Amino acid sequence: MTPEEVLEEFRSAGALLQGHFILSSGLRSPTFLQKMTIFSDPARTERLCRALADVVTKQFGRIDIVVSPAIGGIIPGYETARHLGARAIFVERDPGGPFTLRRGFSIPAGARAVIVEDIVTTGLSARECLASLKDEAGEVVGAACLIDRSGGRGEIGLPLVSLVTLDIPTYAPDALPPDLAAIPAVKPGSRAIPAP
Ligand SMILES: O=P(O)(O)OC[C@H]1O[C@H](OP(=O)(O)OP(=O)(O)O)[C@H](O)[C@@H]1O
Ligand SMILES: O=C(O)c1cc(=O)[nH]c(=O)[nH]1
Numbered sequence: 001m002t003p004e005e006v007l008e009e010f011r012s013a014g015a016l017l018q019g020h021f022i023l024s025s026g027l028r029s030p031t032f033l034q035k036m037t038i039f040s041d042p043a044r045t046e047r048l049c050r051a052l053a054d055v056v057t058k059q060f061g062r063i064d065i066v067v068s069p070a071i072g073g074i075i076p077g078y079e080t081a082r083h084l085g086a087r088a089i090f091v092e093r094d095p096g097g098p099f100t101l102r103r104g105f106s107i108p109a110g111a112r113a114v115i116v117e118d119i120v121t122t123g124l125s126a127r128e129c130l131a132s133l134k135d136e137a138g139e140v141v142g143a144a145c146l147i148d149r150s151g152g153r154g155e156i157g158l159p160l161v162s163l164v165t166l167d168i169p170t171y172a173p174d175a176l177p178p179d180l181a182a183i184p185a186v187k188p189g190s191r192a193i194p195a196p
């Protein structure tokens with residue numbers, strides 16, 4: 001799948017949104033990729049995740065376990081794992097807390113795992129996911145996402161592959177351009193915003 005074909009999936013699904021968004025990192029952006037609009041369509045999700053599985057195999061070789069950060073990573077993690085012939089597990093937060101591996105999930109000795117994210121903006125969520133796996137016996141060999149919107153600057157602490165790399169502007173909340181400041185901000189994701 002070419003980068004343009006991937007973007008066309010987002011565009012034609014109505015998942016490429018313009019407005020004023022509060023991102024998981026706390027940064028603001030005029031552009032938001034609403035991945036849940038994609039994941040509500042199993043055929044679209046299948047096309048994208050099959051392509052991501054191919055990229056993962058080329059870059060990392062055999063993968064036994066896909067581990068994803070909840071909530072956004074769960075569906076693409078599962079679907080990518082299906083194409084890899086791997087298991088799919090996820091890390092989740094207690095409200096406001098760090099990611100933890102629960103529900104009896106583990107990465108056993110000898111297993112090769114990859115982190116699968118939906119979108120990477122700063123890499124913070126994938127980094128936190130990796131940190132939560134530090135006591136697992138198996139090896140986390142890399143990370144993958146559908147869209148890396150960091151311009152390739154997202155730092156995860158692992159090699160990262162994606163279907164598309166974009167460089168989408170983000171702004172600190174106290175450094176908004178006037179046209180963005182004029183639009184009421186919405187926060188689509190699940191990470192709790194610290195009280196002001
Ligand atoms: O690279 P980052 O700066 O961490 O941003 C990307 C993260 O933001 C979104 O998650 P969010 O915390 O908004 O919650 P969600 O997974 O429930 O959508 C998305 O699913 C990624 O996990
Ligand atoms: O950084 C984020 O929180 C984020 C950006 C984006 O485009 N889509 C998304 O689901 N989360």
Ligand SMILES: [Mg+2]
Nearest residue numbers: 070071072073
């Ligand atoms: Mg997420």
